Amino acid sequence: MYRNLLFNRLPVKLLHREYQLPKVSCFIKALTNNNLKVRRISISVVCWKKRRSEEEKAAVSQGRSAIRYSPKAGSEVVGIWRNMTVQDVADVLKKDIDHVFKVLNFADKTGMTYTKDTVIHNPQVVRDIVKISGCRFKLVARPDAEMKDEENKDAVPAPPAAEEALRPRPPVVCVMGHVDHGKTTLLDALRDTAVVETEFGGITQHIGAFEVKLPSGGKVTFLDTPGHAAFTSMRSRGAHSTDIVVLVVAADDGVMEQTLESIRMAREANVPILVAINKIDKPGVNVERVLRGLAQHGVVCEQAGGEVQAVPVSALRRRNLDALLEALTLQAQLMQLRADPAGQVEGVVIEALVDPRTGKQATVLVRRGTLRRGCTLVAGAGWAKVRILRSAEGASIEEAPPSCPVVVLGWRELPAAGDLVLEVASEKRAAEVMRWRAAQRMKEKQQSDSEVIEAKMSEHQQRYRAMLSRKRAMGRYKLKPEGPREKMIKEDTHPALNVIVKGDVDGSVEAILDILDTYDDHERVRLDLVHFGVGQVTPNDLEIAEAFNAIIYAFNVECPPAVAADAKDLNISVRKHNVIYRLVDDVKQEITARIPVxxxxxxxxxxxxxxxxxxxxxxxxxxxxxxxxxxxxxxxxxxxxxxxxxxxxxxxxxxxxxxxxxxxxxxxxxxxxxxxxxxxxxxxxxxxxxxxxxxxxxxxxxxxxxxx
Structure with missing residues (x-):
């Protein structure tokens, strides 16, 4: 019952797919005759029609699928997934629906009646259909699920509340100005504290938020921003989170560099300015000179015929503070500040840090809604199930209404300063938002990486074309290597300073990184930031420092004794600083020490x-x-x-x-x-x-x- 078939120029795959042969042996010989290639394929087969019919009868009598031929290597691979419909199977196989119906008679022994929209719940049936059709399969995600993943699952602010739901809220006031003009001293006088005495170096290096009760019974939320030139990002964040900017100008210094920067930021945030002329108790001060200096930069006070309120005060002697509070109250009444205390919570992260005792915590300024214990929040790359709420004084509170600054504990991942805080329905929803945001960050990183890769590939192609042109111009001669084999492996001997930055709060780390970004002397010494973070120095930081031969700069954070001992054994330098300009001076000294003589x-x-x-x-x-x-x-x-x-x-x-x-x-x-x-x-x-x-x-x- 054997027969020999002789085919010329007929593909083997076509024969196998058409006849579903159980065994094919082929011998391919390429013969050259008069420069003409002739391909002959000799195939020996069993009389497959009779044999297949016998196998089908035996299979049906045993209650199993009649046709179970395994596809050969090289067959087309199709993607399958769970709960496919009959139409889905036909689409992936690129066959008509009748073909799938015929194969289902062999693949499914239950005798179920199928239509094109019937869901095939048994995955083995789908696999058998693919195999009988002469294809191989692989498991893939459902196409509509991939499209669903592209949908925006991010948490977004709620639409504006109805007019009848709005209620009056306290004003949020940001105190800004040049360094050493008395901003923190003024706030100490308003809330009867002595924060300025606890500040390192006599300058404010963090952004603070607290409430002040007025004699009338109302409240005002104050934001204290640093005046040092290194904390530009903190000042900008404070200006964009406030309702009113109090511009503190020292009567003896007048308008300075950070004063002009504060004016610019207030205008960018589109918030009104109220001027507090401080240090009027000093002898020989000239308030009129300060007013003229402000007018030259567009801040025309009422004393000079403008609309900006200017109040001469003495924070040290606590003079005219009542007049300043009255001016703030009047400005807030004119603005008619209101918010919806109900509904979903919205706010902004003022500062974030890692406390050694309580863990991750963030200061949040509530803009809308009422923040309570048990709420689920998302902010940037972090989310929290609120466990504890604390006021600026450290007291535990149950809720925080609009315009109230509150310290939130319970963060699973620490947010960044300036992130928008939104309340979500559940932890499941928060995890969904985090996954979506992580995917978006990954896509952005892939996009930026692809641009770098394309630039590198283009540069490589240009070098390759230039080398190829030189090689072709030289004819049969080969290009010689640039140097000996030992010199072809080039080592980077350029002096470099590798640093690791650890800070007490996110804003301080941000300020230090902004300063390091201004470094522009890479030709002589390269400055590389290999790692940064918020919190104490950890063993992981030591591992990174040892790998990169880096110096660890700890700003306002401690190095545990065990970690300090390990750093000493590994000869890793850990520099502790609590004043930012001293840290910068230390970095400059290290850079200078590495410049070749x-x-x-x-x-x-x-x-x-x-x-x-x-x-x-x-x-x-x-x-x-x-x-x-x-x-x-x-x-x-x-x-x-x-x-x-x-x-x-x-x-x-x-x-x-x-x-x-x-x-x-x-x-x-x-x-x-x-x-x-x-x-x-x-x-x-x-x-x-x-x-x-x-x-x-x-x-x-x-x-x-x-x-x-």
């Missing part, structure tokens, strides 16, 4: 050439320069230059220095001498200048200016 020429003497003499040494004549020292002194062991006009014709050392006929070590001013140089080819002419100099090592300093 340069040598400069220090001229110690100068001589004029009077005449050249040819002196006999044995059988040869050597030139000797007859000179007179006209400035400084000449030393035999120094270096020399011969300058002719504007050109240097010789650089080197002396072999002999003689005064009259005696060898001398030095020649003083106005003395004549004979100089013989170590190069016999060095010739002088009358009128040439001979410079005597030494090379002095100079340790240069970095030119990096962080802006303060």
């Amino acid at each position: 340069t040598q400069t020429e220090e001229v110690i003497g100068e001589a004029n050439v009077l005449q050249e003499f040819m002196v006999s040494e044995g059988r040869r004549k050597v030139p000797v320069a007859g000179c007179r020292c006209v400035r400084g002194s000449l030393a035999k062991n120094a270096l020399y230059k011969i300058i002719r006009g504007q050109e240097t014709v010789f650089e080197g050392k002396l072999v002999s220095m003689k005064h009259l006929k005696e060898e001398v070590p030095t020649i003083k001013r106005d003395q004549e001498c004979g100089l013989k140089f170590d190069d016999p080819e060095a010739r002088v002419q009358p009128g040439d200048t001979v410079l005597c100099y030494r090379l002095r090592d100079v340790a240069p300093r970095t030119d990096w200016d962080p802006g303060f």
Whole structure:
């Protein structure tokens, strides 16, 4: 029952797919005859029709699928998923619906009646359909599920509340101004505290939020921002989170750099300005000069015919504070500040930190709704199930209405300062939002990475084309390597400073990173930030520092004793600082220490050439320069230059220095001498200048200016 089939130029796959042969043996021979390729395929098969019918009858009688031929390697691979419909199977197989119905009679023994929309719940049935159809399968996600994943699952603010749901709320006031103009002292006077005495270096380095009760019974929420030039991001964040900006200007200093920056930020945030002219108790101050300085930059106060309220105060003596609070209350009444105390909570993260005892916590300014214990919040890349709410004074509270600053504990992941805080329905919803945001961040990173990869590929292609052009121009000759094999592996010997930054709060770390971003002296020393974070120094930080040979800068955080001991054993430097400009000075010193030492020429003497003499040494004549020292002194062991006009014709050392006929070590001013140089080819002419100099090592300093 065997027969031989001879085919010419007929693909084997076509035969296998058409006849569903259980076994195929083929021999392919390529013969060349008169430059013409002829392909012959010899196939021996069993009489498959009779054999297949017998197998089908036996399979049906045993209650199993009739056709179970496994597809061969090279068959088409199709994607399948759970709960496919009959139409889905037909679509992935690229067959008509009748083909699937016919195969289902063999693949499904339950006798179920199928339509094109019937869901096939048994995955084995789908696998059998694919195999019988001569294909292989792989498990994939449902196509509509992939489309569903593309939907925006992020948490967004609720639409504006109805007019009847709005209620009056306290104003949020941000105190801004130049460093050392008395902002924190003014706030201490308003709330009867002494925060300024606890600040390192006498400057504010964090953004603070607290409430002040007015004599009338109302409340005002104050935000204290740093005035130092390093904390620009904190000031900008405070200006965009407030209703009114109190611009503190010292009467003795007037308008300064950070004063102008605060005015610009208030205008960008579109919030009204109220001026507090501080330090009026100092002798010789001129308030009118301050008003004129403000008017020159567009802040025209009422005393000068404008609309901006200006209140002269003395925070140290606590004078005119009532007038300042009255001005704030009046401004708030004119603005008619209202919010919806019900509904979903909305707010903004003022500051975030990791406390060694209580864990992750963030100061949140509530803008809408009432924040209570048990709420689920999302903010940036962090989310929380609120466990504890604390006021600015540290007292535990049950709820926080609009315009109330509150410390929130219970964060699973720490948010960043400035992140928008939104309440969600459940922890499941919070996890969904976090997954979606993480996916979006990954997509953004992939996009940025792809741009870098494309740029690198383009650069590589350009180099390759240039090399190929050179190779083709050389013909049969090969390009030689650039150097020996040992030198082809280039090591990076450029001096570098690797740093790890750990800070007490997110805002401080942000300020330090902003300062490091201004570094622009990478040609001499490269500054690399290998890691940063909020909280104490951890063993993980030591591992990173050891791998990158980095210095750990701990700003306002402690290094546990066990970690400090490990750092000492590993010879890792941990620098603790609590004032930001001292930390920056330390970084500048480390950069300066890594700049290679340069040598400069220090001229110690100068001589004029009077005449050249040819002196006999044995059988040869050597030139000797007859000179007179006209400035400084000449030393035999120094270096020399011969300058002719504007050109240097010789650089080197002396072999002999003689005064009259005696060898001398030095020649003083106005003395004549004979100089013989170590190069016999060095010739002088009358009128040439001979410079005597030494090379002095100079340790240069970095030119990096962080802006303060």
